[in-house]
Amino acid sequence: MISMNNIKITANGGLSVLSAFANGHGAAFSIDLPMSIKIKKSGYDLFPNESVQKTVEFIKRRFDINDNFTIQIKSRIPQANGLKSSSAMTLSVVFGILKIENIKLNEIDILRFAAKASIYNKTSITGALDDLCSVYYGGFCHTDNKNMRIIKKYHIDYVPIVIAYSMRGRQTVNIDPEGLKNLSRKADAIENLIKHGMIFDAMEMNGNLYSSIFGSDYDLISYFLNKGASYSSQSGKGPAVYAIFNNNMLRKRAIDDFNFNYNIIKTHPSNRGITYECKNIR
Known part of the structure; x- marks a missing residue:
């Protein structure tokens, strides 16, 4: 019997288009920001953080797994x-x-199970099926997170993007989901833009909506727009701010003149989904 003892998985991050807190529907698209995870069987469990530990615990209990992993x-x-x-x-x-x-x-x-694992490890309130879908398939994904189904998914074209992010971050546990349900009418308007293929308009409106609740750096957003960005807001609840440009020259000018207390990354949409490489197969 073939035994796979060592595997490397690569997946990308993404940007929020529609946050699922308000009406249970979510949307996101993948960007070229990779994460690589190496997993191997070992004599004992060794994990980098509690979220990984809780995820593995959830998997082991569900499938009655006795193996340990590094x-x-x-x-x-x-x-x-x-x-x-x-x-x-x-x-x-x-x-x-x-x-x-x-x-x-x-x-x-797999996606539905990962959504349940996300709730169990406390990294998501809704299960984030939209985010998981964009990570799994690449490109854009629109999902019904309440009923755990995919509404639509497709590849999106290259556009230059800048991400400005804070090292302080913002924690998921600070969100009050009950209060956000009052935003369902505005979420429906955002979803209508998505249905008409206007995903960048939708993500900007979504970011502005959640900026009004959680706060954002409006001077930073104004800077990108004044530098020629076609769209700029925060990614969902943030606090990362994105800017989408029509060409690389405009993006370069915005980066060259950047003078804010944020880290910045150049990226673009990715249509590459999750991949894996096996090692030590015997």
Whole structure:
């Protein structure tokens, strides 16, 4: 019998288009910000943080797994900034252990299980099926997170993007989901833009909506817009701020003149989904 003892999973982060807190529907698209996770069977469990530990605990209990694992993470995705680092981590750990243990689930069941794991490890309130879907498939995903189904997914074209992010981040536990349900009418308007293919207009409106609740650096957003960005706001609840440009020259000028107390990353949409590489197969 073939035994897979060591696996490396690579997945990307993303940007929020529609946050699912208000009406249960969410949307996101993948950007070129990779996270690599190495998982191998070992004599004892060794994890980089509590979220990974809780994720593995959830998987072991669900599938009655007795093996132990060592997990390492190398990531370019800033944490706690609304850039899908938690979804990339949770899905990669689920995906990798299922591969190692030769547990076969279809794609939607993998995503639904990862959504439950995200709630269990407390990195998400809604399960973040939209984020998980964009991580898994790449490109744009629109989902019904309450009923755990994919509404639509497709690849999106290259556009130059700048991400400005804070090292302080913003924690998911600060959100009051009951209060956000009052925003359902505005969320419906954002979703209508998505249905008409206007995903950048939708994500800007969504970011502005949640900026009004959680706060954002409006001077930073104004800077990008004044520098020629076609769209700029924060990614969902943030606090990371994105700017989308029509060409690389405009983006370069915005970066060259940048003078804010933020880190910045150049990126673009990614249509590459989750991938894996197996080692030590015998």
